[in-house]
Structure formats: C-alpha cells, structure tokens
Amino acid sequence: xxxxxxxxxxxxxxxxxxxxxxxxxxxxxxxxxxxxxxxxxxxxxxxxxxxxxxxxxxxxxxxxxxxxxxxxxxxxxxxxxxxxxxxxxxxxxxxxxxxxxxxxxxxxxxxxxxxxxxxxxxxxxxxxxxxxxxxxxxxxxxxxxxxxxxxxxxxxxxxxxxxxxxxxxxxxxxxxxxxxxxxxxxxxxxxxxxxxxxxxxxxxxxxxxxxxxxxxxxxxxxxxxxxxxxxxxxxxxxxxxxxxxxxxxxxxxxxxxxxxxxxxxxxxxxxxxxxxxxxxxxxxxxxxxxxxxxxxxxxxxxxxxxxxxxxxxxxxxxxxxxxxxxxxxxxxxxxxxxxxxxxxxx
Amino acid sequence: xxxxxxxxxxxxxxxxxxxxxxxxxxxxxxxxxxxxxxxxxxxxxxxxxxxxxxxxxxxxxxxxxxxxxxxxxxxxxxxxxxxxxxxxxxxxxxxxxxxxxxxxxxxxxxxxxxxxxxxxxxxxxxxxxxxxxxxxxxxxxxxxxxxxxxxxxxxxxxxxxxxxx
Amino acid sequence: xxxxxxxxxxxxxxxxxxxxxxxxxxxxxxxxxxxxxxxxxxxxxxxxxxxxxxxxxxxxxxxxxxxxxxxxxxxxxxxxxxxxxxxxxxxxxxxxxxxxxxxxxxxxxxxxxxxxxxxxxxxxxxxxxxxxxxxxxxxxxxxxxxxxxxxxxxxxxxxxxxxxxxxxxxxxxxxxxxxxxxxxxxxxxxxxxxxxxxxxxxxxxxxxxxxxxxxxxxxxxxxxxx
Numbered sequence: 001x002x003x004x005x006x007x008x009x010x011x012x013x014x015x016x017x018x019x020x021x022x023x024x025x026x027x028x029x030x031x032x033x034x035x036x037x038x039x040x041x042x043x044x045x046x047x048x049x050x051x052x053x054x055x056x057x058x059x060x061x062x063x064x065x066x067x068x069x070x071x072x073x074x075x076x077x078x079x080x081x082x083x084x085x086x087x088x089x090x091x092x093x094x095x096x097x098x099x100x101x102x103x104x105x106x107x108x109x110x111x112x113x114x115x116x117x118x119x120x121x122x123x124x125x126x127x128x129x130x131x132x133x134x135x136x137x138x139x140x141x142x143x144x145x146x147x148x149x150x151x152x153x154x155x156x157x158x159x160x161x162x163x164x165x166x167x168x169x170x171x172x173x174x175x176x177x178x179x180x181x182x183x184x185x186x187x188x189x190x191x192x193x194x195x196x197x198x199x200x201x202x203x204x205x206x207x208x209x210x211x212x213x214x215x216x217x218x219x220x221x222x223x224x225x226x227x228x229x230x231x232x233x234x235x236x237x238x239x240x241x242x243x244x245x246x247x248x249x250x251x252x253x254x255x256x257x258x259x260x261x262x263x264x265x266x267x268x269x270x271x272x273x274x275x276x277x278x279x280x281x282x283x284x285x286x287x288x289x290x291x292x293x294x295x296x297x298x299x300x301x302x303x304x305x306x307x308x309x310x311x312x313x314x315x316x317x318x319x320x321x322x323x324x325x326x327x328x329x330x331x332x333x334x335x336x337x338x339x340x341x342x343x344x345x346x
Numbered sequence: 347x348x349x350x351x352x353x354x355x356x357x358x359x360x361x362x363x364x365x366x367x368x369x370x371x372x373x374x375x376x377x378x379x380x381x382x383x384x385x386x387x388x389x390x391x392x393x394x395x396x397x398x399x400x401x402x403x404x405x406x407x408x409x410x411x412x413x414x415x416x417x418x419x420x421x422x423x424x425x426x427x428x429x430x431x432x433x434x435x436x437x438x439x440x441x442x443x444x445x446x447x448x449x450x451x452x453x454x455x456x457x458x459x460x461x462x463x464x465x466x467x468x469x470x471x472x473x474x475x476x477x478x479x480x481x482x483x484x485x486x487x488x489x490x491x492x493x494x495x496x497x498x499x500x501x502x503x504x505x506x507x508x509x510x511x
Numbered sequence: 512x513x514x515x516x517x518x519x520x521x522x523x524x525x526x527x528x529x530x531x532x533x534x535x536x537x538x539x540x541x542x543x544x545x546x547x548x549x550x551x552x553x554x555x556x557x558x559x560x561x562x563x564x565x566x567x568x569x570x571x572x573x574x575x576x577x578x579x580x581x582x583x584x585x586x587x588x589x590x591x592x593x594x595x596x597x598x599x600x601x602x603x604x605x606x607x608x609x610x611x612x613x614x615x616x617x618x619x620x621x622x623x624x625x626x627x628x629x630x631x632x633x634x635x636x637x638x639x640x641x642x643x644x645x646x647x648x649x650x651x652x653x654x655x656x657x658x659x660x661x662x663x664x665x666x667x668x669x670x671x672x673x674x675x676x677x678x679x680x681x682x683x684x685x686x687x688x689x690x691x692x693x694x695x696x697x698x699x700x701x702x703x704x705x706x707x708x709x710x711x712x713x714x715x716x717x718x719x720x721x722x723x724x725x726x727x728x729x730x731x732x733x734x735x736x737x
Binding site: 037043206307 | 542546561
C-alpha cells in the first residue's frame, strides 16, 4: 500500500511539474521572443507579463468551441487527446533526481524504473504521430491535410536518426534503463572532462538535438504549422480548449525532449566535478539533485526558444534531405565509430 | 490477475471486429491501432515488455502510420468507400474458412499448453540482455535472414521510386 | 539592375551550418541581453521600438478626420440649420436629420431660422470621409480629432446632438479646433476674379460641338421612338 501511495505522489508531482513548466514556457516563449526582437512582449498582465499565461488559459477556456460542419466529429475530438497523451506518458521513465533515503527506505525520483528504459520512449514517440494525422485529416480543410501530411512525414523521417543516436548511447552505456545511464554519468574521464554523454558522443548529441527539434515540430522544422504558409497547418480548425490542448501538448513535448537531452547527454542530476551526496543529507540531496536537473532542463527549454527566433525555417525538401540523406549516414557512422572505439579500448 | 487478461482480450477482439466492419477507412485504421495496443498490453501481461515495446514501435508506430498516411493521401473525409458489394458466395466462404482457422488455432494452442505446462520463468526473462544473447547466439541465422529480407524490401522500394532517366 | 549574385557553391563550413547557427545565436543573445537591461529602466520608451499605448500617444495631424462635432458661432449659437446637405452627400448614409422652424423663445440658441430637431450620426456606418464637412453650407459639422470610439453597445455608437456639442466643447477647451474650411477672403481677390472670368476662345468653341452631339442623339432617339 505504501508503494502505491509513493508512486501516486511521484506521478502527481511529475504531472504538476510538467504542467507548470509548460505554462511558464508560454510566458518564456513570448517574452524571450520579444526580447530578442527588440520589443517588450506582454507587459500588461501583471509585472513583466507574468500573469499572461493565466489570461491565455482563461481566454482559451471561455471561447466558443466550434467543430466545422463537415469535419468528422469523433476523430476531430480525438486528435488533441491522442497528441497530448504520449507527451505526458513519457515522463514515467525519466529520472528527475537521484533518490531520497527516508527511514532506510530508498525512494527513487523516477516513477518507474523499467529495464526497457528508452525503448519505451521511442515507442511513445512513434505514437505521437497519430494526434497530428487525425487532427489534420478530420478537419476537412486542405491546409490542415497538407500540414498533417508534412508533419507526419517529418516526424516519421526523424525517428530514424533519433533511434540511431540512442543506439549509440546504448552501446556506450550498455543498458537501456534511463536511471542506469544517468548513474553512469558521474565522475570524470580522461582526467578532465566530466563523464557526460555530450563528451563521449558529440556527434550523437548533435544528431539527437536536431532530431528532437524535428520531433517537436519547432523551428527550424516548423513547416507543418508555418503560419505564413499554410495558416497554421493541422490546427487551423481548432479553437478554444482543443487548440489549448494542441499548443499545450506541444510545450509538454518540448519539456519531455529537454529532459531526455539532459538525461542522455548532460548527466541528468550530476554537477560537473562535485559529488553532492558527500556533503548533503539524504533528503536534501534528493531535493538538490532535482534542482540541478531542473536547471539543466530549463537551459534546454531556453535553447528551444532561442533557436526558434534565430534560425529561419527549412523548406520541406531541405527537411527531408537533411533527415534521410545526411543525418542517417551520420548516425550510422556514429554507431560504427562508437563500436570501434569501445572495441579498441575495452 | 485474470481480469487484466479478460479486459484487454475483449478490447482486442472488439476492436478487431470494428476494424473489419467499419464504414470509413480511418476509423477502421484506428480500430487496428486499438488491436495493436491491446496486444502490447497482453505481451506486458506475459512478462515480455520488450516485445510489447516492439509491437508498439514497429506495428503501431511505423506500419500503421504508413497505412494511415496512404488513407490520408488518397481520401478526403467526405469520401465513402465503394458501395455494397454483391459477393455473398465469397463472404460465406470466407466466414467458413475463418471459423475453421479459429478452431485449428484453438486446438494448436491447447496442444502447446499441454506440452509446455506451467514452467517457472527464468530469471532474466524478457530482459533485453536475454533477447540479445538469444538473437546473436541461438537464432543468428534467423536474424540474418530477416535482415536480408529487409534489405530486399529496401532495394525494391528504391528501385520502384527512382526516376526513369 | 544587374541580377544579384547568389552564392551557389557552399564551402564545407557553410554547408555544415553549425558555425552559422552559432554566430546567429551570439547575435540574438546580444540583442536579448541589451533588451533585458532596457526593460528594467524606468520611464516610457524603455525598449526603443515600441510605444506603450495608453501612456504614449502618437501626435495627430491637425486635419485628422476623427469624431464629429457640431460647431457654435462666436456668440454661442448653433450653426446647424437642419438643411440635410450632409445627409444627402454622405456615402454611407449614416446621418439622419430632422428639420423644423426655430420656436419662439429660442432665438439666441440657434443662428438660423430653422434648426435640426433630431440629428444623429451612426458611427458604426460612418466612413470618416469628411464629405459632410465639405458639403455643409454653414460649416456646422466638423470632423475632429477623436479616434477612441469603441463602445459596448449599439447605442453607445450613436452620436446624438448632445454628444456632438460636447465634443465641440471639449475640443475648444483643449485648443484642437481646426481652422474653418471656407477660404478666408484675401485683399485684391476681386481683381483676380475679373481676370479669370474672361473665358478663353478655344473653350467657347468647344462647347457648341458638344451640344450638337447631344442634339443629334436626341433626334436619333426621337426617330427610333416613332
């Protein structure tokens, strides 16, 4: 019974944390974009516009919910739900801190430590496509169908470099479990560099980052929802809370991907050269590890926003060329070199 | 926990019947998605999380996505599939064959159960390590044959889609 | 203009794109830091390019065509005689005028012998063209400088006479009345008028041809009619 209660608390905590992150991300996006573009951004709703997400939420809740007459009703309503669900579920395996030790009992800061670790994430990533397909097709609108098609093709194409980068990680750490990968990133190697994934797999890191941006439908892979070209693509016909679910699901997706980048390549909760468990008590160590993890995730969230307002979006054929003809050979090359290095140094 | 099995088995069968009897193409594909997910849950129940993940990733996440992709490309939401087909002889023959197949499957499963019985599962059952060692030690030739099959499919796809110069 | 040169051969550094990406990120970071610093400074116009609306307002040209107002003359009498010229010329048909004779005791309120009993401008139809201002023979209706005209109800967008007069009082108090449209007579204008009234000969010759054409057409039509 105690186990179930603890698991429930962890689930609620993760859920609330992800929701808060996504909500604050809307503010960060708007304000950060404005600061980069030499304009103030939202500054009326509370100091520095901090209450703007609240205002946005109220607006989305109270708008009229319109379903186009010729759209397929059930599929139309199913789209946003299928889109948000994998984004949240991925957090079940992400380790967001090390562990608490309370009364001699270890409580891992991870909802479930399955041994298939990141294969679960790959599976959920491939399920995320359905929300977009359904949303785009069921709207019965040529821009939506175009946007849905493009997004589907892009997501499916970039799953391959994603998987290849993760394969290289599995080669290096010898395990699928996310917690073991995070644990293996403590200490240093070559004497100077921290034992983080980005130093062991620089090419894999770049591949994973690019594939993550493509999976999140964020600039520069923004074409499926390019406002200036296809009138916001697959969520053209959605209003009020359904659009809210789509936009929100997108931000949750970004939080998920940032957490994954942190876990695989940046030593999930480890500080570079300091071992925190040496001088902190068990409970404060758990909290400190969560805070370090959160700061790293926050940096990658900011990076998503920063890149969005720096880079122009890629043309669709450029996206496909990059995914199939450049990233996949690079991914295979990465695996080859990794295997070679492991074989020669083992 | 037999209840778990009954729920997901019922879901799989119900979704399967929905798949073959749906009126529109995309709901039918979504029924197939439900079948795959129920099967994945059943694999989880059988202590094979790796197979469950493969089922979702490959079947539901790649093959079915391509099927839905084709449906999206070729149909608008207002298209109805072709009208009723007058092929009662074919349908009744199909039903008979389907029934006979089911009976054979049931007999086969019963037979396997009698042979295997209720053995205890080995320790690392379903873990990726065991999977990997089985693939590369005991079933290596099967693995290589499947990869040759995939290579053939890849070459065929490239050939079919290249431009004629 | 010659065709601009487009670089077609990309060096390795360019085609990898990461270096360019990092340069771009550095540039946007500089903008970001500058603007963050700017947002903490006090006072208006903190970030250089955006004017904060309720506090900063843009200067309006003196001949801006905004909200209407009804003019009073120097002695405080209403100039409007209710002739309805503005209603006739309005392209959007938003003005309604009712006209009646000035009753006995109110000579000092109205400048003319008749006045407009009901005068209504529907702001939701008005296109702010200024034709009413040009058509008015008394210079009674003038488009002023008000542009914040939003209201919550239909009735809130109807300019009755009371609102029009109030607009005039507000404009007079804030000194934003514009000069009258009618030209001010200049000394020596009478001589100029004589000089221009002698029509040049070419113009008078052109006219009879036109009337001839019209006569011919009229004859044709009469012929067909029979």
